[in-house]
Amino acid sequence: MxxxxxxxxxxxxxxxxxxxxxxxxxxxxxxxxxxxxxxxxxxxxxxxxxxxxxxxxxxxxxxxxxxxxxxxxxxxxxxxxxxxxxxxxxxxxxxxxxxxxxxxxxxxxxxxxLGHGDPVGDQVSDSDAAERLGTAMRALPENLHRAIALAYLEGRTYREVAVDLGVPEGTAKSWLREGLRRLAVAMHGIHAHAGEQS
Known part of the structure; x- marks a missing residue:
């Protein structure tokens, strides 16, 4: 409860x-x-x-x-x-x-x-899902793609992402939020489409 x-x-x-x-x-x-x-x-x-x-x-x-x-x-x-x-x-x-x-x-x-407990990685339980996530990642603009990769695939914090990309911390945060939002929308759309086909 x-x-x-x-x-x-x-x-x-x-x-x-x-x-x-x-x-x-x-x-x-x-x-x-x-x-x-x-x-x-x-x-x-x-x-x-x-x-x-x-x-x-x-x-x-x-x-x-x-x-x-x-x-x-x-x-x-x-x-x-x-x-x-x-x-x-x-x-x-x-x-x-x-x-x-x-x-x-x-x-x-x-x-x-690295990436243990990652909310995006948690969704990838098989190679098909991994391929779908990869497609959604590749569709992101370069800045959002790099920010997401650093944070979720390499385990970096907001501050480390900002340093690695040479941008202010606030910018890194906004890129991560926008990147995650786009991935969430893309993955939800993919799952919904897959559900319609099954």
Whole structure:
């Protein structure tokens, strides 16, 4: 059980989830406006780092956009579920960074640690899906493609992406947000099309 909620809240949660399932981008905006502060606060509490918490927040909302059916209104509230998701993602990020630090300290690169828990990578369970994601990635403008590749395939933070690309941190953040938004839209469209064919 995520947390107890009123009948009205349960109805609102279910309706918002249904809008996400149907690919309503305004639903993602509504979700973000309602719960981004909650997700960010939990992520900061776990990571103790503002930039890392922003990464976690971005991952959580992308994951919900890509897998809205993972939320089951009958089991608890959307707020409680997002809080649980934020906590898990934040813990994963802390563990990932610690593994990366140990690998760097030992003078070796732990390839398995890079991208572990990645919200985009989580969607790629077979070669067909990987090919689809690759197609969506190649369709991105060069700046967005490079930003996404650095952050999600090489495990870089916002700040590291900004340094690597030679742009202000704010620019790197906006590129990542826009790139993830476009990937989410592209992947949702692909999944929807595949569903129609099956």
């Amino acid at each position: 995520f947390e107890q909620r009123s009948t009205g809240t349960a109805h609102d949660d279910a309706r918002l989830r249904d809008r996400l399932v149907f690919g309503d981008e305004t639903a993602l905006v509504d979700l973000h406006e309602r719960f981004s502060a909650l997700v960010y606060t939990i992520a900061v509490r776990v990571t103790r780092d503002g930039a890392a918490a922003e990464d976690v927040t971005q991952e959580v909302f992308l994951a919900v956009w890509q897998r809205p059916l993972a939320f089951e209104p009958a089991k608890g509230s959307l707020r409680g579920w997002l809080a649980m998701l934020a906590h898990r993602r934040a813990v994963d990020l802390v563990r990932r960074e610690e593994t990366h630090r140990r690998a760097t300290r030992d003078g070796r690169l732990d390839v398995a640690a």
